[in-house]
Amino acid sequence: MSMLERFRAPKNLELRDKDAGATPLRDDKKGKLKNGELKERERALTAELTAEVAKLQEKLYAARDRKLLLILQGMDTSGKDGTVRALFSQINPMGLHATGFVAPTEKEKAHDFLWRVHARVPAKGEIGIFNRSHYEDVLVPRILGTLDGKDLERRYAHIRDFERMLAETGTTVMKVFLHISKDEQRERLQARLDDPEKHWKFDPADLTAREKWDVYQGAYADAINATDCDHAPWYIVPADSKTHRNLIIAHLMLETMQGMKLEWPQPKADMSKVRIDN
Numbered sequence: 001m002s003m004l005e006r007f008r009a010p011k012n013l014e015l016r017d018k019d020a021g022a023t024p025l026r027d028d029k030k031g032k033l034k035n036g037e038l039k040e041r042e043r044a045l046t047a048e049l050t051a052e053v054a055k056l057q058e059k060l061y062a063a064r065d066r067k068l069l070l071i072l073q074g075m076d077t078s079g080k081d082g083t084v085r086a087l088f089s090q091i092n093p094m095g096l097h098a099t100g101f102v103a104p105t106e107k108e109k110a111h112d113f114l115w116r117v118h119a120r121v122p123a124k125g126e127i128g129i130f131n132r133s134h135y136e137d138v139l140v141p142r143i144l145g146t147l148d149g150k151d152l153e154r155r156y157a158h159i160r161d162f163e164r165m166l167a168e169t170g171t172t173v174m175k176v177f178l179h180i181s182k183d184e185q186r187e188r189l190q191a192r193l194d195d196p197e198k199h200w201k202f203d204p205a206d207l208t209a210r211e212k213w214d215v216y217q218g219a220y221a222d223a224i225n226a227t228d229c230d231h232a233p234w235y236i237v238p239a240d241s242k243t244h245r246n247l248i249i250a251h252l253m254l255e256t257m258q259g260m261k262l263e264w265p266q267p268k269a270d271m272s273k274v275r276i277d278n
Helices: 035-063 080-087 134-138 140-144 149-168 182-194 196-201 204-211 213-227 242-259
Strands: 067-074 096-100 127-131 171-179 234-238
Touching: 035 080, 035 242, 067 080, 067 242, 080 127, 080 171, 080 242, 134 140, 134 149, 134 213, 140 213, 149 171, 149 213, 171 213, 171 242, 182 196, 182 204, 204 213, 213 234, 234 242
Parallel strands: 067 127, 067 171, 096 127, 171 234
Antiparallel strands: none
């Protein structure tokens, strides 16, 4: 079974049925390695995979006829920022475009909810990364009670149509839900409170969202079930272990890009006849 098949969101997903602490790729079955050794091994394997991703990205950038969009969603502290740092440090920044979506501005709210998103999709030759995305617009309004059932279903349909349009015009879309447990989130939030250098990361709104944990989990599952399509698949990645999370996503990135069948572009001249005289 490929990694893409292994971590594809199941039909009728229930997040409570998924183990956020799972480490299915660890091969230390007899428990001989310490946790630190396991993490070092996972970092090394991730580096090898991302190096292969970087090679494929060079082909993508050179040909300038395809695009890749990686969408990262998850509860607060699930590791969206950490994933970007860990997986894309070897990527040529000329072909990389990352966007972090926050609450929409007044100008953005004056347009349809996809207006600001469409402007940030990758151009030809780029890998685009969304740290949060248009999925916030079917999560937050729903939980705040500002989006009723009919409007929610309409937005799901708009997202399906939007992502189909991207796929049909040369964008490979992969969507990753970083599945963190409530206990692990508590530890990460506490770490932010304990470390003055991480205070800037702490937002009291995170605690408000935490109080509605089950509601958010249900809203995420509904959104994933409503928008999982072969042209824009969802993958559920256990995220309690940061190094294991990164290893899984590196595998998913590599398999996705291998599936794109990327090729170097044709040369602009007959190289057998090109001579450099001076």
